[in-house]
Amino acid sequence: MAERDSSGTGPVDIPFTPGFPPGVGRAHPVHPSDTLVMDCNVRVPMRDGGWIAADVYRPRAHSRHPVLLVASGYPKKLDHLPSNPAYRFRETSDFEWWVAHGYAIVRTDARGTGESTDGQWDFFGPGEQSDLYDSIEWAAAQSWANGRVGMLGQSYFAQVQWLAAVNRPPSLACIAPYDGLVDIYRDLAWHGGMFSQDFVANWAARQIHLNNLPFEPAPPGNVMRFDVTGELIRHRLDGPFYRARSAFWRLDQIAVPVYSIGAWEKVRLHTRGNVLGYERISHVPRKLLMLGGDAQATFHTEPLMRELERWYARWLKGADNGIEREPPVRIYVQGKNPGFRDENEWPIARTRVTELYLRPDGLGPEPPASENERSLEYPRNDFLRDMGAVVFETAPLDADIEVTGPIKLVLFVSSDQPEADIAVTLAERSSAGSTVVTRGWQKASQRVLEPSLSTLLRPFHPHQSEEPLVPGEVYEVEIEIWPTSWRFARSNRIALSIANGDRTHFYGFKAGRDSYHFGGRFPSRLLLPVIPA
Incomplete structure (x- = not known):
């Protein structure tokens, strides 16, 4: 049977x-x-001298094929489960589809996870990166590989x-990281220095459960011994622990073509x-x-796989399909009249930086002349229902506004405390309600x-030291708000909410009062990347 070409x-x-829809997914x-x-x-x-376990799926045809390495600490023995919200770890695509299109799949369990029971999991560290390098070179050398x-x-x-590419294995020809972070400290563990407790604790617990399956003998004691939650908590500041596990600091060492595919919905993790x-x-x-929409659902659609296959065909099969000559950037603009648009660069060159100043009457283009403040006392008595925000x-907007x-x-x-946590939400507010954009x-003590x-x-904050606040003294703090692409509709409002925490980050042991100053000597302002109509 001839291989398919898409x-x-x-x-x-x-x-x-x-x-x-419930229970539906291409993985099976x-x-x-x-x-x-x-x-x-x-x-x-x-x-x-150690080893890791791999499942290999390849065309039966007697020829050499390009290889796609599919590697993680999520046990491959669970690859039979459908990809839907019940199984967020099912992120591997449809192996039969890829084999039918002429690719061999090498699916590995990271050392110390799943059926790779030799050694210990290194949580994206140098050991895991070394194993990625060796896996790539092993796959390239097989008799069925090109x-x-x-x-x-x-x-x-x-x-x-990202981590494999910065280590430059000679046989790695391209990557296409779909929904993948590059900085464990800033993207996953400590957003602006605030501990992402909800994700870290739940993800770490799930990892342990995935490797301790019911109705099976317990794995050897070395499997999943890395204490993710404990290690991340003990390393409160950025430094060697995170930098050894984060591709961000070595991205300039990548030497292969990269198709970076992200999703606007993955704020708090991958975007x-x-x-x-x-x-x-x-x-x-x-x-x-x-992309817009659900990242996992989109990943398992055939159109997305066909788009990926164009990339792999160019760099793994040598197909002259022109993908590298197309506009390099394609973004899904959310909000009013959503849809895709091609761009020639990122950030977009025609961006007009627009400042909206905090004012007594809301947000506006001019700073107020006099000094003002709004305060939050915490914790509120109705904390479980409403943490409070200003x-x-x-x-109401007099025209549509695109922010990208x-x-x-x-x-x-x-x-009045030595620390102030700042949690910011940007939303679009209409008569029907509010939509988070x-x-x-950001922790004020890590404002450097x-x-x-x-x-x-x-x-960009180094997050390598803390400078406690002097009670009552006013400090200028710059807060990174994660990138997006959103068209705010005429007659709706842009809403900025400021709180001293949220439900997904560790609240801490704080009781006090934070004040936000604006006007006069304190030009607090929101800087938006507006794309002219």
Whole structure:
């Protein structure tokens, strides 16, 4: 049977996919057939004498095929489960589809997870990165491989693509990190220095459960011994622990083409990484695709797989399909009249930075002449129902406004405590209610900036020290609000909400009063990347 070809010219029309119907997903059990060879639990040797377990799916045809490495700490023995919201770890795509299109799949369990019971999991560290390198070189050397290896997968499976690429294995020919972060400290664990307790604790607990399946013997004691939650809590500041596990600091070492595909919905985890990853690899062929809708659901649609296959066909099969000559950026603009648009660069060159000042009557283009403040006392007596926030809104918009790119809030803050946590929500408010657009977080004690990495619209904080606040003194704090693309509708309002915490981050042991100052000496303002109509 001849392999299928979906690598024709032109970008694929990817539909907005809000989610799967219950129980529906393209991922499903794969079995050997007259066109597919399946080898389970192949032991892949590592340079230190250890091994990891791999399942190999490849065309039965007697020829050499490009390889897609699918690697993570999510056990491959669960790959039979459907990809839907019940199983957010099912992020591997449809192996039969890829084999039918002429690719071999090498699906590995990270060392110390799943069926790779030799050694201990290193949580994206140097050990796991070394194993990725060795897995790529092993796959390229197999008799059924053409010597070119790419990588496939979402989230964890995407994060390790960035990490593999910065280590430059010779046989890695391209990557396509879909929904994948690059900075464990800022993207996953400590948003603006505020601990992402909800995600970290739940994800770590799930990892342990995934590797301790019911009705099976318990795994060896070395499996899943890494204490994710404890280690992240103990490392409160950025430093060697995080930098060894984060591709961000070495993105300039990537030497292969990169298709960075992200989703606007993944604020608090991956969105920032896909955007920053693209920005910092201008020295290699690159594309950026930012999606709306549900990231997991979209990943398992055939149009998305066809778009990925165009990328892999170009760099793994040598197909001259012109994908690298197309506009490098494609974004889904959310809000009013949503849809995709091509761009020639990111950030968008025609962006007009627009400042909206905090005012007694809301948000406006002119700063108030006199000094004002609004305060929050905490915790509220009705904390479980309402944590409290101060809200600043524009007047009803007299025209549609598109905001696309990173966003910054400059806020003047004081407190009667040595610390002030700042949680920011940007929303669109209409007569029907409020829709969250994006969010940002920042600890005032970690307000120091790294100028070399900061831009007009994106502050970068080193998070390597804390400077307690002097009670009553006013401090200028720049808050990174995660990038988005959103068209606010005429007659609606842009709403900025400022709180001293939220439900997803560790609230801490605080009781006091924070004040937000604006006007006069304190020009607190929101900086928006407005795209002219």
